[in-house]
Amino acid sequence: MTINSIFAETILLSDGWAKNVTLSWDQNGVITSIDNEPHTVSKNKAAGPIIPAMHNLHSHAFQRAMAGLSERREKGKESFWSWREIMYNFLAKITAEDVQAIAAQLYLECLKYGYASVGEFHYLHHAIGGKHYDNLAEHSHQIVNAAKATGIALTHLPVLYAYAGFDESDLAPAQARFKTDPEMIMKIIMETENTATQEEYGYNTHVGVAPHSLRAVSTSMLKDMQNMLHQHNPNAPIHIHIAEQMKEVNDCISSKGKRPVELLYDQLSVDERWCLIHATHLTDQEVTQIAKSKAVAGICPTTEGNLGDGIYPMVDFLKQDGRYGVGSDSHVSRSPVEEIRLLEYGQRLIHQARAVCADENTASVGRKLWCESAQGGAQALALNSGELAVGKRADFLVLDDQKPDLYGLEGDTILDAFLFNGNENLVCDTFVAGRQLIKNGQHESEEKITQNFLRTLKKLKSN
Numbered sequence: 168m169t170i171n172s173i174f175a176e177t178i179l180l181s182d183g184w185a186k187n188v189t190l191s192w193d194q195n196g197v198i199t200s201i202d203n204e205p206h207t208v209s210k211n212k213a214a215g216p217i218i219p220a221m222h223n224l225h226s227h228a229f230q231r232a233m234a235g236l237s238e239r240r241e242k243g244k245e246s247f248w249s250w251r252e253i254m255y256n257f258l259a260k261i262t263a264e265d266v267q268a269i270a271a272q273l274y275l276e277c278l279k280y281g282y283a284s285v286g287e288f289h290y291l292h293h294a295i296g297g298k299h300y301d302n303l304a305e306h307s308h309q310i311v312n313a314a315k316a317t318g319i320a321l322t323h324l325p326v327l328y329a330y331a332g333f334d335e336s337d338l339a340p341a342q343a344r345f346k347t348d349p350e351m352i353m354k355i356i357m358e359t360e361n362t363a364t365q366e367e368y369g370y371n372t373h374v375g376v377a378p379h380s381l382r383a384v385s386t387s388m389l390k391d392m393q394n395m396l397h398q399h400n401p402n403a404p405i406h407i408h409i410a411e412q413m414k415e416v417n418d419c420i421s422s423k424g425k426r427p428v429e430l431l432y433d434q435l436s437v438d439e440r441w442c443l444i445h446a447t448h449l450t451d452q453e454v455t456q457i458a459k460s461k462a463v464a465g466i467c468p469t470t471e472g473n474l475g476d477g478i479y480p481m482v483d484f485l486k487q488d489g490r491y492g493v494g495s496d497s498h499v500s501r502s503p504v505e506e507i508r509l510l511e512y513g514q515r516l517i518h519q520a521r522a523v524c525a526d527e528n529t530a531s532v533g534r535k536l537w538c539e540s541a542q543g544g545a546q547a548l549a550l551n552s553g554e555l556a557v558g559k560r561a562d563f564l565v566l567d568d569q570k571p572d573l574y575g576l577e578g579d580t581i582l583d584a585f586l587f588n589g590n591e592n593l594v595c596d597t598f599v600a601g602r603q604l605i606k607n608g609q610h611e612s613e614e615k616i617t618q619n620f621l622r623t624l625k626k627l628k629s630n
Contacts, residue, residue, distance in 0.1 A: 170211050170601070170603055171191060171192055171193070171194075171601065172189055172190060172191040172192070172210065172211065173189070173190050173210070173211045173212070173213050173217070173598075174187075174188070174189045174190075174206045174207075174210045174211065174212045174213065175187075175188050175189075175190065175212075175213040175216070175217040175565075176206075176213070176216075177215075177216040177217070177568075177577070177581070178190065178213075178216065178217040178218075178555065179216070179217065179218045179219065179534075179538075179555065179582070180201065180554075180555050180556065181554040181555060181556035181559075182556075184577075184578050184579075185201075185203070186203075187203060187204070187205065187206065188201060188202065188203055189201070189202045189203075189204055189210065190217070190555065190561065190563075192561040192600075192601040193601075195370055195600070196370070196560055196561050196562075196599070196600025196601035196602065197551075197558065197559070197560060197561070197600075197601075198555065198556065198557050198558065198559050198560070198561050199557065200557065201555070201556070201557060213565045213596070214565055214567065214569075214595050214596065214607075215565050215566045215567050215568040215569070215573070215595055216565070216566045216568055216573075216581050217555070217563050217564065217565055217566075218537070218563065218564050218566065218581075218582065218585075219537075219538065219541045219552075219553060219554050219555055219562065219563055219564075220281060220282065220283035220284075220541070220552075220562040220563050220564050220597060220598070220599070221281050221282050221283065221493070221503040221537070221540065221541050221544060222282065222283060222284045222285075222286075222492060222540075222541060222544030222545050222547070222548055222550065222552065222553065222562075223277055223282040223284065223285045223286065223493070223494050223495055223503070223544065224286045224406075224442060224463070224465045224492040224493065224494045224543075224544045224547040224548055225286055225288055225406070225442075225444050225465050225467055225494025225495070225496050226273070226285050226286060226287050226288060226494060226495060226496065226498070227287075227288055227289075227290075227496065227497060227498075228266065228269055228270035228273050228274075228287060228289075228310065228313070228498075229258055229261055229265075229266060229269055229270075229291060230254065230496075230497040230498055231269050231270075231272065231273040231276075231498040231501075232257075232261075232265075232269045232620075232623070232624060232627060233253075233254065233257045234497065234498050234499045235499070236253075236257070237253045237254075252341075255341035255342070256341075257627075258291065258344070259295060259341065259344075260295070260627055261291065261295075261627070262294070262295065263294075263305045263306050263308075263309050264309070264623075265623050265626075265627065266291060266306050266309045266310065266313075267309035267310070267312050267313045267316075268313075268619045268620050268622070268623040269313075269620060269623060270287070270309070270310055270313035270314070271312075271313040271316045271317055271616045271619065271620070272616055272617060272619075272620035273285075273313075273498060273501065274313055274314060274316075274317040274319040275317050275610050275612075275613060275616050275617070276501040277319060277495070277501055278317060278318070278319055278597045278599070278604050278605050278610060279592065279594065279597070279605055279608065279609075279610065280501050280502040280503060280504070280592060280594060281502070281503050281504070281564050281594045281597065282319070282495075282501075282503055283319065283320055283552070283562035283563075283597065283598075283599045284319060284320035284321065284322065284544075284545075284548055284550055284552070284562070284599070285314070285319055285320070285321060285322070285548075286322045286324055286404075286406065286442075286494065286547060286548050287310050287321060287322070287323050287324060288324050288326060288377045288406060288444070289306065289307060289310055289323060289324060289325055289326055289377070290325075290326035290328055290344075290345045290377075290379060291306045291344055291345075292306060292307075292325070292326075292344065292345065292346075292347055292351070292355065293343065293344045293345075293346070294344075295344075302358070303351060303354055303355055303358075304325075304354065304355045304358035304359055304362070307323060307325060307355055307358070307359045307362075308358075308359070308362050310323060311323065311359060311362050311363055311372060314371070314372065316612060316616065317604065317610065317612070317616070318371070318599055318602055318604040319371075319599060319604070320371045320372075320373075320548075320550060320562070320599055320600065321371065321372050321373070322372075322373040322374070322375060322404060322547075322548035322549060322550070323359050323372065323373070323374045323375075324374075324375050324376060324377035324404070324406050325347075325352050325355040325356060325359070325374075325376060325377065326345065326347070326352075326377045326378070326379050327347055327348070327349065327352050327376060327377065327378045327379060327383075327384050327388070327389075327392050328342070328345035328346060328347055328379045328383045328384070329346065329347065329348060329383060329384055329385070329388060330382065330383050330384065330385070331382075331383075332382050332418065332422075333381065333382050333418050333419055333421075333422035333423060334422055335385055345379070345383075348388070349388065349391045349392040349395055350395075352376055352392060352395075353395050353396075353399065356374050356376065356396075356399065357399075359372075359374050360372075360374050370600065371599070371600060373403075373404070373548065373549045373550065374400075374403065375396070375403040375404035375405060375406065375440075375549065376392060376396050376403065376404075376405055376406075377405070377406040377407065378392060378405070378407050379407070379408060380407060380408040380409060380411075380415070380427075381407075381409065381419060381423075381427050381430060381431065382415060382418065382419070386430065386431075386434040386435065389434075389435060390434070390435060393405065393435065402440065402549060403440070403549065404440055404441075404442060404547060404548065404549045405440055405441050405442070406441070406442040406444055406465065406547070407431070407441070407442075407443060407444060408444045408445060409427045409428055409431060409443050409444065409445065409446050410426065410427045410428050410445065410446050410447055410448045410449060410453075411444075411445035411446075411447055411448075411471075411476050412447075412448075412476060412477075413448055413477075415427060416448050426450065426453065428443070428446060428449060428453040428456065428457070429450075429452075429453060431443075432453075432456050432460070437456075437460045437462050438460055438461060438462065439460075439461040439462060439463075439490075439546060440462075440549075441460070441462040441463070442462065442463045442464075442465045442492075442547040443457060443462055443463070443464055443465060444465040444467070444494070444496075445465065445466070445467065445471060445476060445479075446464050446465075446479065447471060447476045447477040447478070447479055448477060449480055451483065454480055454483050454484050454487065454489070455487060457484070457489060458484060458487035458488060458489035458490075459487070461490060462490070463490045463491060463492055463543045463544075463546055463547040464479065464484065464489060464490065464491040464492075464543075465491075465492060465493075465494055465547060466479050466481075466491055466492070466493055466494070466506075466510060467493065467494045467495065467496035467497075467506070468493070468505075468506050468507075468509035468510045468513060469495065469496075469499050469500040469505055469506055469509055470494075470495070470496035470497040470498075470499060471496075472509060472513075473497065473499045474497070478513040478514070478516075478517060479510075479513075481510065481513075481514050481523075481524060482514060482518065482523060482524070485524060485526070490539075490542075490543045490546060491539065491540065491543045492540050492541075492542075492543035492544030492545075492546070492547050493506040493507060493510065493540050493544065494506070494544075502592070503540070504585065504586055507536045507537060507540060507586055508586055508587060510524070510536065511523065511524050511532055511536060511586075511587075524536055530579075531579035531580075531582060531583055532583065532586075532587070533579065533581075533582035533583035533584075533585060533586045533587065534579045534582045534583070536586070537582050537585075537586065538554065541553045541554065542554060550562075560600050560601075561598055561600060561601040562598065562599055562600065563598050564594050564595075564596065564597055564598075565594075565595045565596035565597075565598075566581065566585060566593050566594060566595060567593050567594070567595040568581070570591060570593055572584055572585075572588045572589045572591060572593060573585065573593055592608070594608070595607060595608060
């Protein structure tokens with residue numbers, strides 16, 4: 168049965184909490200009306216409070232298959248850079264078919280935990296050993312297929328990757344699969360768009376670009392890429408890893424005489440189309456630059472914690488009305504609750520205070536971080552979403568308020584408890600563009616997707 172409206176006793180709209188509301192949307196999943204009226208038997212009734220869905224702005228889907236496999240000390244001090252070698256060894260086994268199986272499982276889990284969309288920062292363009300496919304976009308097609316199999320909204324971000332360091336040195340053999348140039352990326356973008364349209368998934372697929380980092384792409388190449396993309400689609404998003412590790416910052420200073428964020432803003436025009444992933448190590452001036460540019464800071468707390476990156480300077484950024492969202496990145500967690508909880512707790516540990524990210528306008532930490540992360544994530548993924556209002560996409564969650572952690576709560580306390588109380592998944596239903604993809608915690612294709620993932624894991628771990 169197709170659903171195009173839902174009645175909620177409690178719902179978080181763009182202007183605050185409301186009671187006894189019917190939310191309706193059109194065939195494209197865009198909200199057409201929000202009415203206060205009594206519930207009738209003929210209406211679909213939400214099982215609990217409705218809140219906006221979250222948007223996962225940063226994903227490397229294949230890393231879902233290696234989550235938990237790198238938690239050992241082997242060679243003295245472990246770091247991001249030693250983890251990267253483990254990751255390179257793992258991905259050397261992965262085929263295009265594996266990519267689809269892994270991504271489908273990941274996207275299924277993301278939906279179950281409350282994400283309506285995902286930004287796939289995708290750099291597996293070539294076959295094992297760096298060999299080329301006849302179709303350069305083969306892996307990208309598999310990502311689109313995985314998104315289609317689950318129904319999650321996809322912003323596909325093929326990665327421009329040319330160099331091994333700021334000195335523009337050649338890629339190492341383990342990086343050969345990543346090698347691209349702007350012309351190749353544009354081919355991938357156009358073929359991915361064609362695939363999405365042919366498979367009647369176009370309404371739920373957006374495509375942008377992801378220059379991997381300033382150590383992997385020169386600023387001149389990045390300018391060329393930006394110009395090509397602008398001619399193709401001036402509103403397409405641009406994502407880049409930046410200032411994640413202090414070694415990266417110091418190497419950039421040694422090679423270019425500037426810090427990564429400083430160099431980016433000095434050489435390019437950064438605006439609201441951009442998403443700066445991690446940006447962990449910033450000066451006060453760089454915090455201000457990002458906030459003023461209206462770019463989104465893509466914060467991935469569980470991955471940044473797992474890799475020992477550091478903690479984003481959130482307090483100063485919030486004071487300047489900076490825009491931000493969260494991503495699951497390496498997928499050691501697939502829950503937006505865990506990302507936002509760790510985002511706040513990291514700030515509490517640094518500042519030795521509580522409710523650090525709240526302010527005089529929004530006293531509730533839960534409401535402020537959830538709503539602003541949803542809006543920032545939607546911006547980063549070029550989605551007309553992030554809040555529940557007429558004209559926005561019907562991307563929303565139904566929470567289970569019969570569970571002890573939410574039982575009897577009202578208003579902002581619902582979100583505070585959702586984020587900061589226990590570890591049980593409290594998402595009952597997930598709607599993406601008006602389509603109910605998770606019902607009572609389950610996806611209709613869950614068994615098939617998970618069995619395919621398990622077969623893929625068995626193969627990868629036996630190699």
